[in-house]
Amino acid sequence: xxxxxxxxxxxxxxxxxxxxxxxxxxxxxxxxxxxxxxxxxxxxxxxxxxxxxxxxxxxxxxxxxxxxxxxxxxxxxxxxxxxxxxxxxxxxxxxxxxxxxxxxxxxxxxxxxxxxxxxxxxxxxxxxxxxxxxxxxxxxxxxxxxxxxxxxxxxxxxxxxxxxxxxxxxxxxxxxxxxxxxxxxxxxxxxxxxxxxxxxxxxxxxxxxxxxxxxxxxxxxxxxxxxxxxxxxxxxxxxxxxxxxxxxxxxxxxxxxxxxxxxxxxxxxxxxxxxxxxxxxxxxxxxxxxxxxxxxxxxxxxxxxxxxxxxxx
Numbered sequence: 001x002x003x004x005x006x007x008x009x010x011x012x013x014x015x016x017x018x019x020x021x022x023x024x025x026x027x028x029x030x031x032x033x034x035x036x037x038x039x040x041x042x043x044x045x046x047x048x049x050x051x052x053x054x055x056x057x058x059x060x061x062x063x064x065x066x067x068x069x070x071x072x073x074x075x076x077x078x079x080x081x082x083x084x085x086x087x088x089x090x091x092x093x094x095x096x097x098x099x100x101x102x103x104x105x106x107x108x109x110x111x112x113x114x115x116x117x118x119x120x121x122x123x124x125x126x127x128x129x130x131x132x133x134x135x136x137x138x139x140x141x142x143x144x145x146x147x148x149x150x151x152x153x154x155x156x157x158x159x160x161x162x163x164x165x166x167x168x169x170x171x172x173x174x175x176x177x178x179x180x181x182x183x184x185x186x187x188x189x190x191x192x193x194x195x196x197x198x199x200x201x202x203x204x205x206x207x208x209x210x211x212x213x214x215x216x217x218x219x220x221x222x223x224x225x226x227x228x229x230x231x232x233x234x235x236x237x238x239x240x241x242x243x244x245x246x247x248x249x250x251x252x253x254x255x256x257x258x259x260x261x262x263x264x265x266x267x268x269x270x271x272x273x274x275x276x277x278x279x280x281x282x283x284x285x286x287x288x289x290x291x292x293x294x295x296x297x298x299x300x301x302x303x304x305x306x307x308x309x310x311x312x313x
Contacts, residue, residue: 007060007061007062007302008060008064009022009023009024009060010022010023010025010028010042010057010058010059010060011023011057011058012051012055012056012057013055013056013057013058013068014055014056015054015055015056017056020055023042023044023051023057024044025042025043025044026043026044026045026096027041027042027043028040028041028042028043028059029041030059030066030101032066032311032312032313033313034178034179034313035167037102037103037105037106038067038069038102038103038313039069039100039101039102039103040057040059040069040100040101041098041099041100041101042057042097042098042099042101043096043097043098043099044096044097044099045095045096045097046076046095046096046097051071051074051097051099052071052074053071053072053073053074054070054071055070055071056068056069056070056071056104057069057070057071057099057101058183059101061301061302061310062301062302062305062310063301063307063310065183067103067104067181067183068103068104068183068188069101069102069103069104070101070102070103070104070106070107071099071100071101072100072101072102072106073099073100074097074098074099074100075097075098075100076095076096076097076098077095077096077097077098078095104141104181104183104188105142105163105179105181105190106163107137107139107141107142108137108141108142108162108163108166109161109162109163110137110138110139110162111136111137111138111161111162111163112136112159112160112161112162113133113136113157113158113159113160113161113162113165114159115158115159116156116157116158116159117156117157117158118154118155118156118270119132119133119154119155119156119157120152120153120154120155121152121153121154121271122152123152124152125150125151125152126147126149126150126151126152126153126169126192127144127147127150129155129169130144130147130166130169130190130192131144133162133165133166133169134166134190136162137162140187141187141188142187142188142189142190143185143187143188143189143190144189144190144191145182145185145189145190145191146191146192146193147191147192148177148192148193148194149173149175149177149192151172151173151277153172153271153273153274153277154269154270154271154273154274155168155169155268155269155274156230156268156269156270157268158268160268166190167179169192170192171278171281172274172277172278172281173281174277174280174281175194175195176194176195177192177193177194177195178192178193178194178195178196179191179192180193199308200312201307201308201309201310201311201312202308202309203295203297207300208297208298208299208300208309209295209296209297210296210297210298211295211296212293212294212295212296213292213293213294213295214291214292214293215291215292215293215294216289216290216291217289217290217291217292218289218290219290220286220290221257221260221286221287221288221289221290222251222260222261222262222283222286222287223250223251223253223254223257223258223259223260223287224248224249224250224251224254224259224260224261224262225248225249225251225261225262225263225264225279225282225283225286226238226247226248226261226262226263226264227239227247227248227249227264227265227266227275227276227278227279228263228264228265228266228267228275229265229266229267229268229269229270229271229272229275230267230268230269230270231267237269237270237272237275238272238275239272239275239276239279240272241272242272242273242276243276248261249276249279249280249283251283251284251287252287253287253288257288262286264278264279264282264283266278297311299311
């Protein structure tokens with residue numbers, strides 16, 4: 001006897017997040033990402049539900065909700081042929097609808113930082129910067145929740161998309177971080193937390209792994225990085241005043257790979273400490289040849305019901 005695992009049907013909501021109905025898609029596929037935003041695609045008969053762009057859909061898997069998404073695109077395909085023409089004479093149009101969804105963080109893309117503005121700096125921690133940026137939402141969909149970092153870097157933006165500006169705030173952080181969302185609150189809650197180190201899921205050869213590919217690439221290798229910030233020519237910001245009068249950073253892999261120079265230019269940064277912190281993170285990522293491990297496997301959670309068989313971001 002094969003045990004079946006129930007998965008809740010997608011929940012369609014209007015623009016004010018009032019539930020309208022449950023959708024019965026013929027096909028549902030989704031891609032979960034850290035960046036860019038997660039996306040999903042629903043395919044269903046046109047007669048199944050009237051879905052409009054701008055509405056919201058909550059998706060589920062074997063362990064529950066995987067978040068709320070906004071309807072970004074709707075494509076309707078009509079099927080030609082004799083049978084379709086017969087149905088049309090009866091007032092029935094045989095058609096399929098493909099609905100493209102984007103994670104609800106995309107609502108922050110509706111906002112923009114107008115003109116040139118600076119945030120943070122001495123005495124103003126990361127939480128205060130996040131709060132100031134979220135105040136620019138054209139419609140308040142998000143509030144700030146947990147922020148595990150108390151840094152006081154300075155940031156500057158000029159005519160920047162609001163979501164891009166918010167996501168970039170974490171770039172100078174030295175720890176592995178994670179943006180997480182809580183959809184149980186109103187407004188929704190955005191958290192910036194230290195990435196958990198515990199096991200979330202498991203993949204084993206001979207069980208749920210199809211193949212593993214390991215690739216080593218030297219093309220992005222850098223052991224000496226020259227950070228450049230706001231300005232031009234002799235007036236362009238460097239890190240010399242906060243780096244013992246040196247305009248460059250050396251990694252601890254110079255002895256292994258020799259001096260490999262590269263320039264890191266981030267002209268929106270006006271603070272030397274912030275520029276140095278961001279450059280240190282860049283150098284940490286490129287100081288060794290890039291090793292990419294790609295694993296292809298099967299999510300068995302629908303068959304086993306075990307959380308360890310589910311793949312997480």
